[in-house]
Amino acid sequence: xxxxxxxxxxxxxxxxxxxxxxxxxxxxxxxxxxxxxxxxxxxxxxxxxxxxxxxxxxxxxxxxxxxxxxxxxxxxxxxxxxxxxxxxxxxxxxxxxxxxxxxxxxxxxxxxxxxxxxxxxxxxxxxxxxxxxxxxxxxxxxxxxxxxxxxxxxxxxxxxxxxxxxxxxxxxxxxxxxxxxxxxxxxxxxxxxxxxxxxxxxxxxxxxxxxxxxxxxxxxxxxxxxxxxxxxxxxxxxxxxxxxxxxxxxxxxxxxxxxxxxxxxxxxxxxxxxxxxxxxxxxxxxxxxxxxxxxxxxxxxxxxxxxxxxxxxxxxxxxxxxxxxxxxxxxxxxxxxxxxxxxxxxxxxxxxxxxxxxxxxxxxxxxxxxxxxxxxxxxxxxxxxxxxxxxxxxxxxxxxxxxxxxxxxxxxxxxxxxxx
Numbered sequence: 514x515x516x517x518x519x520x521x522x523x524x525x526x527x528x529x530x531x532x533x534x535x536x537x538x539x540x541x542x543x544x545x546x547x548x549x550x551x552x553x554x555x556x557x558x559x560x561x562x563x564x565x566x567x568x569x570x571x572x573x574x575x576x577x578x579x580x581x582x583x584x585x586x587x588x589x590x591x592x593x594x595x596x597x598x599x600x601x602x603x604x605x606x607x608x609x610x611x612x613x614x615x616x617x618x619x620x621x622x623x624x625x626x627x628x629x630x631x632x633x634x635x636x637x638x639x640x641x642x643x644x645x646x647x648x649x650x651x652x653x654x655x656x657x658x659x660x661x662x663x664x665x666x667x668x669x670x671x672x673x674x675x676x677x678x679x680x681x682x683x684x685x686x687x688x689x690x691x692x693x694x695x696x697x698x699x700x701x702x703x704x705x706x707x708x709x710x711x712x713x714x715x716x717x718x719x720x721x722x723x724x725x726x727x728x729x730x731x732x733x734x735x736x737x738x739x740x741x742x743x744x745x746x747x748x749x750x751x752x753x754x755x756x757x758x759x760x761x762x763x764x765x766x767x768x769x770x771x772x773x774x775x776x777x778x779x780x781x782x783x784x785x786x787x788x789x790x791x792x793x794x795x796x797x798x799x800x801x802x803x804x805x806x807x808x809x810x811x812x813x814x815x816x817x818x819x820x821x822x823x824x825x826x827x828x829x830x831x832x833x834x835x836x837x838x839x840x841x842x843x844x845x846x847x848x849x850x851x852x853x854x855x856x857x858x859x860x861x862x863x864x865x866x867x868x869x870x871x872x873x874x875x876x877x878x879x880x881x882x883x884x885x886x887x888x889x890x891x892x893x894x895x896x897x898x899x900x901x902x903x904x905x906x907x908x909x910x911x912x913x914x915x916x917x918x919x920x921x922x923x924x925x926x927x928x929x930x931x932x933x
Contacts, residue, residue: 679746789825
C-alpha cells in the first residue's frame with residue numbers, strides 16, 4: 514500500500530493487502546506445471562497484466578528448459594529481467610505501436626515450430642489490448658478508434674471482445690493457428706465473470722463461440738460509427754476448431770471474494786458474499802451498495818447484523834460522458850458516498866485486483882459516512898464530478914484513493930462494505 518490510510522480505514526487496508534496476496538498467480542502456475550511433462554525444451558509466451566509474475570514462476574519451475582520466452586505486459590507492470598525472457602511493455606486499454614511490435618516478436622518466435630515443439634502460453638486479463646496484430650485491411654488506428662468508441666459507450670467487456678476478435682489476427686483462436694502444428698499448453702488467469710474462456714483476453718488460443726451476427730448487433734445496440742472496411746472485417750468468422758491446445762484455467766473473482774470474506778471474518782466481521790457477477794453501470798452499483806450498507810447499519814436487514822462485511826465481485830462499466838479522470842471502482846465509491854452519508858462505523862471500498870483502475874494510478878476508491886460532507890467542505894459537487902467522469906480528482910481531495918501499484922495479478926474487481 515502506498516502511504517498510510519486514515520485510521521477508520523485500517524481494517525479495509527488489511528483486507529486489501531491480504532486478499533491481493535491470496536490471489537497472486539504464483540501458486541496457480543506452480544500447480545499447473547508441477548506435474549506437467551514436456552519431452553523437450555519449451556518456448557514461453559506470457560501475455561497480460563499478470564504476465565511478468567506468471568513468467569517468473571514458470572522460470573523458477575522450468576529453469577534452463579525454457580529455450581526462449583517473451584513477456585508482453587502493460588507499461589509499468591514488469592519488474593527486473595528474467596533469465597531467458599525478453600520483456601515488451603505496451604498500451605492498455607488502448608493498443609499502441611508496442612502492442613504490435615511485441616506481438617510480432619511472439620509470432621516470429623513461434624513461426625516454423627514443429628509438431629514436437631511445446632509452447633507454454635501464460636495468459637491473463639489485459640491481453641485484448643496488449644496482444645494485437647490487425648487482420649488484413651485493418652489498421653492500428655482502426656482498432657484504436659473502435660476500442661475508444663466501445664469504452665466510451667459503456668459496452669461490457671464481453672461485447673467489446675466480441676468485436677475485437679474479428680479485427681485481430683491473434684484473437685478468437687487465431688494465435689493457436691499461427692502456432693500450429695506446435696502444441697500449446699495454456700495457463701489462463703481468468704478476469705471474466707463466469708470464466709468464459711474465449712472472452713479472456715479475447716481468446717487467442719480458444720475456439721470462438723461468438724458470431725458475426727452478435728458483433729453486428731452490438732454495433733447497432735450502441736450506435737457505433739464504423740467505417741465500411743471495419744464493418745466488412747466484422748463479417749469474417751473466426752476459427753471454430755482448435756486441436757493443438759490444452760488449457761488450464763485458474764483464478765477468478767470468486768476466489769477474490771472468498772479471500773476478502775476470510776480476512777474480514779478474521780477481523781470480527783460476519784462476511785456475506787452478495788454476488789461474484791456484478792455487471793452494471795458503476796455509478797448504479799455504488800448506489801445499490803450504499804443502500805445495502807444503510808439497511809445493515811440501521812438494522813433494517815435482519816440478515817446483515819453488524820459487525821458485518823458485504824462483498825460483491827464482478828466488473829462494472831463506465832459510460833464516458835465527461836472529460837474527467839477516473840475508473841469504474843472510483844465511480845462506485847464516489848457514487849456510494851452520498852448514500853452512506855452520516856452513517857457511523859461504515860466504510861465502503863471498491864478496487865481492481867490488478868492495481869490500476871481505468872487509466873489511473875489508483876486501484877480504486879474508499880469512502881465513509883463523513884465523505885459527502887468532506888467533499889462539500891472542499892467545494893466539490895459529487896454529482897457534477899460523476900457526470901464529468903472525474904471521480905479521481907474528487908476522491909483525491911479527501912484521501913479517498915486507494916493506491917497499491919501493479920499487483921502482478923488480474924482477476925477482476927471487488928466492492929466491500931464494512932459495517933461495525
